[in-house]
Amino acid sequence: MNPAFSCPLPKLDFSEIQLGHGSGGMLMQKLLEPVFGLFSHPALAEQHDGAIVSTAGRIAITTDSFVVSPLFFPGGDIGTLAVHGTVNDLAMCGARPRYLALGLILEEGLPIAELWKVLCSIRQAANDCSVAIVTGDTKVVERGKGDRIFLHTTGVGDLHPEAAISARRMEVGDRILLNGPVGDHGVAILSVREGLSFESAIESDTAPLHRTVLRLLDRFGTQIHFLRDATRGGVATVLAEAAQQGGKGIEVEEALIPVGEEVGSACELLGLDPLYVACEGRFVAVVAPEIAEEALLEIQQSGWPQAAAIGWVAGEHPGKTLLRSAIGGRRPLPLLPGEQLPRIC
Amino acid sequence: MKLLSEYRDPELVLRLLGKIEARITRSWRIMEVCGGQTHNLVKYGIPSLLPQAITLVHGPGCPVCVTPRRLIDQAVALAERGVVLCSYGDMLRVPGSRKSLREAKAGGADVRMLYSPLEAVRIARENPGREVVFFAVGFETTAPANGLAVAHAAREGLRNFSLLSAHVLVPPAMEALLTDPDCRIDGFLAAGHVCTVMGCEEYEALAARHRIPIVVTGFEPLDLLQGILELVILLEEGRAEAKNAYGRVVRREGNPEARALLTRIFARVDREWRGIGTIPGSGLDLRSEWKAFDARVKFALDPEKSEEAGECQAGKILKGILKPPQCPLFGTKCTPIAPKGAPMVSSEGACAAYFHFAGFASGAETKESVASAP
Numbered sequence: 001m002n003p004a005f006s007c008p009l010p011k012l013d014f015s016e017i018q019l020g021h022g023s024g025g026m027l028m029q030k031l032l033e034p035v036f037g038l039f040s041h042p043a044l045a046e047q048h049d050g051a052i053v054s055t056a057g058r059i060a061i062t063t064d065s066f067v068v069s070p071l072f073f074p075g076g077d078i079g080t081l082a083v084h085g086t087v088n089d090l091a092m093c094g095a096r097p098r099y100l101a102l103g104l105i106l107e108e109g110l111p112i113a114e115l116w117k118v119l120c121s122i123r124q125a126a127n128d129c130s131v132a133i134v135t136g137d138t139k140v141v142e143r144g145k146g147d148r149i150f151l152h153t154t155g156v157g158d159l160h161p162e163a164a165i166s167a168r169r170m171e172v173g174d175r176i177l178l179n180g181p182v183g184d185h186g187v188a189i190l191s192v193r194e195g196l197s198f199e200s201a202i203e204s205d206t207a208p209l210h211r212t213v214l215r216l217l218d219r220f221g222t223q224i225h226f227l228r229d230a231t232r233g234g235v236a237t238v239l240a241e242a243a244q245q246g247g248k249g250i251e252v253e254e255a256l257i258p259v260g261e262e263v264g265s266a267c268e269l270l271g272l273d274p275l276y277v278a279c280e281g282r283f284v285a286v287v288a289p290e291i292a293e294e295a296l297l298e299i300q301q302s303g304w305p306q307a308a309a310i311g312w313v314a315g316e317h318p319g320k321t322l323l324r325s326a327i328g329g330r331r332p333l334p335l336l337p338g339e340q341l342p343r344i345c
Numbered sequence: 346m347k348l349l350s351e352y353r354d355p356e357l358v359l360r361l362l363g364k365i366e367a368r369i370t371r372s373w374r375i376m377e378v379c380g381g382q383t384h385n386l387v388k389y390g391i392p393s394l395l396p397q398a399i400t401l402v403h404g405p406g407c408p409v410c411v412t413p414r415r416l417i418d419q420a421v422a423l424a425e426r427g428v429v430l431c432s433y434g435d436m437l438r439v440p441g442s443r444k445s446l447r448e449a450k451a452g453g454a455d456v457r458m459l460y461s462p463l464e465a466v467r468i469a470r471e472n473p474g475r476e477v478v479f480f481a482v483g484f485e486t487t488a489p490a491n492g493l494a495v496a497h498a499a500r501e502g503l504r505n506f507s508l509l510s511a512h513v514l515v516p517p518a519m520e521a522l523l524t525d526p527d528c529r530i531d532g533f534l535a536a537g538h539v540c541t542v543m544g545c546e547e548y549e550a551l552a553a554r555h556r557i558p559i560v561v562t563g564f565e566p567l568d569l570l571q572g573i574l575e576l577v578i579l580l581e582e583g584r585a586e587a588k589n590a591y592g593r594v595v596r597r598e599g600n601p602e603a604r605a606l607l608t609r610i611f612a613r614v615d616r617e618w619r620g621i622g623t624i625p626g627s628g629l630d631l632r633s634e635w636k637a638f639d640a641r642v643k644f645a646l647d648p649e650k651s652e653e654a655g656e657c658q659a660g661k662i663l664k665g666i667l668k669p670p671q672c673p674l675f676g677t678k679c680t681p682i683a684p685k686g687a688p689m690v691s692s693e694g695a696c697a698a699y700f701h702f703a704g705f706a707s708g709a710e711t712k713e714s715v716a717s718a719p
Contacts, residue, residue, distance in 0.1 A: 323390070326353055331389075337438075341438060
């Protein structure tokens with residue numbers, strides 16, 4: 001957390017969440033008072049059920065739920081994810097994120113200090129991304145009916161005038177760019193999960209992506225054909241989906257896809273494929289070949305020095321993604337039937 | 346040593362491929378026995394690099410995939426009776442006749458995914474009021490660690506820990522494939538890590554008995570290609586021998602300590618393999634002196650046999666007699682989401698590999714397009 005950012009725990013008459021905090025009565029007001037202060041915004045200060053805001057023209061809208069366990073992990077927490085996740089979904093539409101609505105589902109017995117820590121992360125992440133939290137909702141569920149904190153964010157963003165992002169706009173010969181090494185978030189979460197903890201210095205890659213995307217759109221406009229951030233299912237799932245939705249073939253080179261040394265080793269030990277491990281600050285851009293080199297440089301110069309061109313849109317095998325392995329062999333990169341499970345052999 | 350790059354060197358790969366190409370004069374069907382080998386062959390796209398004269402027949406997959414419905418049903422039943430049911434990750438999605446362990450977990454059962462059987466012993470120690478069952482699956486490779494968990498639990502006097510053994514043994518399965526008169530496999534890559542424990546002697550006997558070459562092979566791309574090269578040499582020279590191409594890890598006598606532990610804890614039993622049927626002497630169960638730790642005894646599990654999927658052709662596919670699309674269930678009643686037989690359960694099993702490769706050009710065309718890629 002930014003050391004300059006101060007977020008002292010408010011003095012309250014209770015130290016844990018009770019069912020009454022979701023009742024709509026005085027207890028709820030007591031809880032929310034400091035929250036309104038924390039996210040100070042004129043629309044929120046109205047304390048109405050919704051917010052009235054202005055936008056520049058066409059808007060993008062997205063919604064996402066966050067249920068990560070554990071709540072706090074190396075490199076971030078559920079609050080950071082709730083902001084970055086929604087900001088990134090707006091960015092992938094080609095939009096400048098403006099407003100967030102925040103839903104909290106809290107489990108009875110949750111320490112207020114934990115809630116406050118998460119709320120402070122949300123505020124800091126929102127400030128960093130220049131988005132305002134303008135409305136929200138709080139519910140409390142009985143002990144055992146939730147997992148401490150579930151978050152939900154809905155985001156609204158101004159669409160970039162040049163944005164025309166769609167898998168159907170991918171064309172044969174387009175280049176596929178990736179902004180950095182994959183799998184850090186998933187491995188960071190695994191490293192602190194109960195029953196599996198192992199020592200590592202790997203931190204989640206959670207990060208906002210809109211600034212990079214807006215720079216790309218400012219400069220290259222409609223030559224940016226498709227954007228998608230890699231979250232659950234990792235970069236392989238994004239590529240498989242892009243091929244499927246665009247009805248085009250995709251080919252990528254394993255040797256060009258950056259994977260951190262520690263992440264690679266951890267995946268090897270755990271029996272996981274890093275290409276299918278979750279990320280929270282990585283995206284794939286499919287761009288016209290003429291601008292690919294400059295677009296890659298633009299991504300690298302906007303804070304992603306390890307960005308790489310990893311493949312191209314192919315004329316063959318429409319709807320499927322093919323990987324050329326580090327030793328030159330070929331294999332498909334399909335959607336997984338479910339979540340990736342560690343192999344024993 | 347850099348494990349992640351040293352045995353994956355593209356230049357050395359090319360050199361080995363060249364040697365294989367130079368030695369081969371006719372078509373050979375080679376089976377890699379272990380799912381871990383299949384996994385890496387597929388992961389590195391090695392089949393697309395090999396000479397077309399070599400057909401790789403993917404073996405029975407992994408021990409997880411061959412676990413029959415009956416055993417999954419027993420594990421699910423235990424989990425639904427309220428025990429803490431622990432197992433390895435990929436075991437969770439293998440379907441039983443009613444449901445998989447993952448579905449049982451979704452239904453409220455306490456199913457936990459572990460990386461080590463000793464974790465299950467710890468859970469038993471920390472939860473004396475609950476029964477903890479470890480669903481022990483694996484070849485000879487994982488059996489010693491699972492046996493050790495029983496020995497630890499006994500030493501600690503834990504009464505709430507038990508093992509549901511689903512262990513399978515490799516040589517009897519190879520024997521079963523070879524005794525089928527329709528079997529069309531010319532040579533085997535034996536599972537290197539199994540041999541780390543058991544040594545190579547069993548394979549020498551098997552090679553002599555069935556007049557078939559067997560090469561003990563590792564898992565990294567260079568290990569796999571070295572194994573294939575040595576097997577091709579044996580095949581071309583007509584030598585039905587067992588060779589060790591994984592000398593950096595495997596000794597001829599294996600690991601005597603692990604073998605002794607296996608003998609002390611486990612006894613050989615007949616075991617049913619999914620899609621293949623019952624293979625004599627192909628499983629390991631706890632010896633009667635350890636029956637206090639045997640979940641089958643402790644919970645008086647129903648030994649009744651469940652029906653295997655009648656139309657599943659896994660046995661014929663594993664013997665190289667049929668190709669997966671020739672199975673009437675392929676792609677319709679049997680898919681990676683709802684797999685019927687072992688080769689569809691594992692993502693790199695023969696059937697799943699065919700399923701995922703559907704829509705791609707054939708092997709030959711794929712090779713050509715590599716050269717023309719931008």
